Amino acid sequence: MLKVEHVTKRYGKTLANNDISFSVEDGQIAILLGPNGAGKSTIIKCISGLLRFEGSITLDGFNNKSLEAKRLLGYIPEMPAVYDLLTVAEHLEFIRRAYRMEDDGYDQTLLERFELWDKKDKLGKELSKGMQQKLSLCCALVHKPRVVIFDEPMVGLDPHAIKELKEVFRELKAGGASVLISTHMIDSVEDYWDITHIMMNGEFAATKQNTPEDLQSQSLEELFFSITEGKVGE
Amino acid sequence: MNALSYLVFTRLKNSLKSLIHKPVRLIYAIVFLVLIGFTIFAGNTEEVDATQYRDIRELIAGAMALYTLMFLMLVRNGFANGGTIFAMPDVNMVFPAPFPQRKVLFYGLIKQIGSSLLVSVFILFQYTWMHTSYGVTYGFLLILVLAYALAVFFGQFVAMVIYSLTSAEERKKRIAKLIYLVYIVLLLLYLASFVLKDPENIVQQLVAAGSSTAAQFTIIGGWLGMFTSGIATLNLLESLLGIGLCAVFGGLLVLIIEKSNSDFYEDVIKTAEVSQSAINASKQGVVAETAPAHVKLGKTGFGRGAGAEMFYYKHQIENRRSRIFLMDSISLIWIACVIVFSLFMRDSGILPVFIMATYLQLFSVALGRFNKELLKPYIYLLPEPPFTKMLYALRESLPSAVLEAIFMFVPVSLILGMNVPEMLTCILARISFTMLFIAGNVVISRIWKGTSAKAIIMLLYVVTMLILAAPGVVLAILVSVFGIFALPGMTAAFLALTICNILVSLLSLFLCRNMLQYAELNYQ
Numbered sequence: 001m002l003k004v005e006h007v008t009k010r011y012g013k014t015l016a017n018n019d020i021s022f023s024v025e026d027g028q029i030a031i032l033l034g035p036n037g038a039g040k041s042t043i044i045k046c047i048s049g050l051l052r053f054e055g056s057i058t059l060d061g062f063n064n065k066s067l068e069a070k071r072l073l074g075y076i077p078e079m080p081a082v083y084d085l086l087t088v089a090e091h092l093e094f095i096r097r098a099y100r101m102e103d104d105g106y107d108q109t110l111l112e113r114f115e116l117w118d119k120k121d122k123l124g125k126e127l128s129k130g131m132q133q134k135l136s137l138c139c140a141l142v143h144k145p146r147v148v149i150f151d152e153p154m155v156g157l158d159p160h161a162i163k164e165l166k167e168v169f170r171e172l173k174a175g176g177a178s179v180l181i182s183t184h185m186i187d188s189v190e191d192y193w194d195i196t197h198i199m200m201n202g203e204f205a206a207t208k209q210n211t212p213e214d215l216q217s218q219s220l221e222e223l224f225f226s227i228t229e230g231k232v233g234e
Numbered sequence: 235m236n237a238l239s240y241l242v243f244t245r246l247k248n249s250l251k252s253l254i255h256k257p258v259r260l261i262y263a264i265v266f267l268v269l270i271g272f273t274i275f276a277g278n279t280e281e282v283d284a285t286q287y288r289d290i291r292e293l294i295a296g297a298m299a300l301y302t303l304m305f306l307m308l309v310r311n312g313f314a315n316g317g318t319i320f321a322m323p324d325v326n327m328v329f330p331a332p333f334p335q336r337k338v339l340f341y342g343l344i345k346q347i348g349s350s351l352l353v354s355v356f357i358l359f360q361y362t363w364m365h366t367s368y369g370v371t372y373g374f375l376l377i378l379v380l381a382y383a384l385a386v387f388f389g390q391f392v393a394m395v396i397y398s399l400t401s402a403e404e405r406k407k408r409i410a411k412l413i414y415l416v417y418i419v420l421l422l423l424y425l426a427s428f429v430l431k432d433p434e435n436i437v438q439q440l441v442a443a444g445s446s447t448a449a450q451f452t453i454i455g456g457w458l459g460m461f462t463s464g465i466a467t468l469n470l471l472e473s474l475l476g477i478g479l480c481a482v483f484g485g486l487l488v489l490i491i492e493k494s495n496s497d498f499y500e501d502v503i504k505t506a507e508v509s510q511s512a513i514n515a516s517k518q519g520v521v522a523e524t525a526p527a528h529v530k531l532g533k534t535g536f537g538r539g540a541g542a543e544m545f546y547y548k549h550q551i552e553n554r555r556s557r558i559f560l561m562d563s564i565s566l567i568w569i570a571c572v573i574v575f576s577l578f579m580r581d582s583g584i585l586p587v588f589i590m591a592t593y594l595q596l597f598s599v600a601l602g603r604f605n606k607e608l609l610k611p612y613i614y615l616l617p618e619p620p621f622t623k624m625l626y627a628l629r630e631s632l633p634s635a636v637l638e639a640i641f642m643f644v645p646v647s648l649i650l651g652m653n654v655p656e657m658l659t660c661i662l663a664r665i666s667f668t669m670l671f672i673a674g675n676v677v678i679s680r681i682w683k684g685t686s687a688k689a690i691i692m693l694l695y696v697v698t699m700l701i702l703a704a705p706g707v708v709l710a711i712l713v714s715v716f717g718i719f720a721l722p723g724m725t726a727a728f729l730a731l732t733i734c735n736i737l738v739s740l741l742s743l744f745l746c747r748n749m750l751q752y753a754e755l756n757y758q
Contacts, residue, residue, distance in 0.1 A: 050614055050753035065751060070617035081610045085529065085552040093536050098544040098616050121534060123555075139612075 001026050002047065002147050002178045007055035009042050009202075016042040017053070018202045024147070024178040024195075029169060031189045032182040033220075034199030035228050040182040041078060042202075044151045047180070048075040059147045071099070074145030078152045080132035081139070084125035088116050088135055091124065092142050099143035110138040113164050130156045137165065148172055150181040154188045166192060186221050196220060198227050238333060238341040246348075265693070266355075273361045274372060287369040292437070294463045295444025297378055301385035302455025303567075306418065308389025312396030313411055339491060343391065350386040354379045377465050381458040384480060388454045395487050399494055421452065437577050454480065529555050542618040542626040549603045549630040561634055561641070568594050569642045576646040584650055584660060584724055591642060592667055596699055599671035604628050605679070613750055620750035624743055628672055635668035655721065659728035666735035670706070673739035674699045680746040702742060706734035 002024040009017040017039045024030040032040045046053040049064050062069040086094065092107035111117040114134040119127070127135060133156045140148065154162055169192050172179050183189060189196065191210070198206045205227045208214055218226070253260045320328075320342050328338055357379045364370040370378075400407040428443035429436055443449055450460045457479040464473025532554060539547045572591045579586050604627050607613045613623055639661045647657035678695055710727040721729070 045753075048611070048615065049751070050611065052752050067617040067619070070615060073615065075611060075615055077611055081612065083548070083552070083610070085555045086548065087531070087534050090535060090551070094544055094548055095612070097536060097540050098542070098612070098618075100540045121531065123529060123531070125529075 001060055002180060003056075003058045004043070004047065005056045005058075007043065007046055007053050007057060009039075009046055009051060009053045016202050017046065020055075020202075020204060022197055022204070022207075024180050026146075026178055027173055027176045028194045029173050029179040029181065029192055031193045031196040032180065032199055033184070033186065033189070033196050033224060034205075035184055038184075038199040039202035040184075040199055041151055043199075044075075044149055044180070044182050047149055048073065071143075072146045074140040074143070074148040076137055076140045076148075076150045076153055078155070080129065080136040080156075082124035082127065082132045082135055084123065086124055087121050088124070088127070089120035091135055091139055095139045095142050101143050106144070107138070107142050110141060113168075114138055114161055130158055130161065133157055134161050137168075141168070145177065147178045148180070150179070152183055153181065154183065154185060162188075166190070186224055189220075198224055200227055237331070238328070238337060241328070242341065242344060270358055273359055276362050288367050289441070290368050290466050291445045291463075292441050293364065293368045293370070294459055294466060295441045297381065297462055298444050298449065298455050298459030301381060301458045302421070302452065304382070305385045305389040305392075305454045306414075308386065309392045309396065309414065311390075312393035312400070313407060313414075336488075336492060339488065343387075346390055347383065347387050350383040350390070351379070353386055354383040357382055374462075374466060377462055381462050385454055385458055388480070388483070391484070391487055395490055398491060417453075424448065437574075450476075454483070457483075530557075531555070542616065542623045545607065545613070545623065545627045546629045549627075552603060553630065561637055564598060565634065565638050568598055569638065572642050573645050573649070576649045580650060584646070584652060584656070587646055587650070588660065588663070591664065595664075595667055596671060596696070599631075599668055599675065603630060604676075608679070608749075608753070611753065614753050619747075621744055621747040623750050624676070624747055628676075628743075631668065631672055632665075635665050639664035639668070653722050653725075655725045656723040656728070659725045659732065662732040663728040663735070666706070666732040666739070667703075669739040670702055670735040671699060673742040674702050676746050676749070677702070677742050680749045702738055703735070705738055706731045709734045 004023065005021050007017055007020045008015070020043055022030070032043065034040050042051065045051045047057055047064060049070065057064040059069040059072045062072070064073075083091065083094075088111065089107070092111065093103075096103065096107060108117065111120060114137065116131065116134055116138065119131065124132065124135070133153075137153065153165060157165065169179060169181070173192070173194075181189065181193075194210050196208045196210070197204050198208070206223055208220060208223060253263055324338075324342070328341070333341075358375065361370070361372065361375055364375065396410055400410045425440065425443050428439040428446075432439050444459065445463075450456045450463070457476045459476070461473050461476030461480070464470065464476060536544070536547050536551070568591075571594065572587065575590050576587045607627050613627060616623060643657060643661045643664060646652075647660065652660070674695070678691070678698055681698075710731040713730040714724070714727045717726075
């Protein structure tokens, strides 16, 4: 379970996140939806332990800076994080060994799912942007994390990879993982989400549950545009 | 004023104006001028009897070797991407504009002379020792600077010509490479023929080789040597002959570019793009990977390791694939410099040689792949203690440091007639300085990462390194002065230096370990 409590993040005088609190339960998929510059990536990076912040973030009760929390976390950055001089297969072996995991063949399974197995001996620098993004995804999943954070995961992916990724979301949910996905593309989140937080100016502007009652009054898209185009309360 | 002249002068004017708008640059310019002034003052206050000056031919031969080395190193770019005479704005704006190509070429060359002069200013700081050892005046020092700038300029220009002539055909490129290598081998054989005549007096023989007529007629290096030698000995004809040969050579290169390939634009675009992507990467805080164009994969897979040590094994694989072996060419050059320096210092003992070697080391120690690692998320995400991650991510630098220390100080010890304990502790002290400077680099990254002005960073770098080195130096002095340990020669001092440096290094790294807790600390 991921728990974010009263997190505030400032870059100098700029307030990027203002007193944000939310949680993602086990087996839940939460979406952070918002326009560019809303503060989605900042809160994602705070959760991943890359940024300093005020407030508290815990993963299964462990402070997100602790080694226990790091073991539970999988983070897929917005820009693919690939080493130029390692082969595709070496990336996964590197991460698996660095996390002290046994070789159970899961790296091969992941590479096959994302159509990278035939490119296992290709260097990171030889991959296209989309392939690098797929490799970055595999690297974040190979140690079987319990809390998985995706920052704009669909950008640059081909239709097959998008389909496969959505399947991965569902599997993670079924396996009891807490999944947090940041995106500005409403279409991409479709129906697999449980809860969506719409962000504006570093704050949560609205929260919507994926229940028939909640969606009856207003669709996610309608709610999003009513907030981002300044029609809240009208 | 035509458009190209306007461009040159406006860029010059704007760079001067930026001194006012960016106070950091102004401060840097002032500090630079003060340091130059101080160097002149320090050099002139020391009264030296003119009869005590060393033979000026030694200096000319050394300068000639430096010019030749720079020229040949830059020419080598001609086999890869060509010279860097033009930048991306030139490619996008000047090339498509309706200018005759010859004018564009001259515009590029003039711009290049300016850049070459800028990289030559470091010679100005050498005034003190040149003045006290060889009686060099400031006017003559400016001639040495000019000659160095010309060597850099011609190196870039020849690289561009070679690329232009050979890039389209692999066979031509191979022939050019062969000529280049044969030329270097001939130069080395020529030097060896002198040294072998009298191996006991290597320095004198090298000076004799450098002063010989044949050496003075070697391309660029020799001609510039002739030019400077003529001025030093007031032989106007010799000087004019040297600079005249350079001018004729330059004219010939222009002619070759014009006659052989009417469209040189295509040949320089690749280099301009490579330079631009390096500039962009630097602005975005990305450290470009210096991998060869065609990477030889070799053995794949790790097959060993767990936890933080994977960073070390990963660096080994990356170094193998980018063909970085235990020692790079720069290390070999530094080793050669220190060994040659020790030949001059035979009667002065190890101390000046060790100080010189450490001074050079200050500017040559790098963090290797550590800096690149900081820009990827994995080093922060990995569930291992930050201090352990830091040590493993830095470990790759150690084997090369050990090897470099051995290759440097075993020959130096033999030349200076040092005893074995002194040699061994000297090697250890050298390795400890590598560790200290690496730790210093980490401290700089941790504390001053947000400072974008390179000049200020450089100043902070030197100050930080001096502070970190101070405890070891003080301890070594105390041990020597008070003779605390009864060990031969400098052994006790080197040992004290080593222990203190290692402790300071580890303490510095430990105190900086939280830079691997937050990526934020390492992003600008």
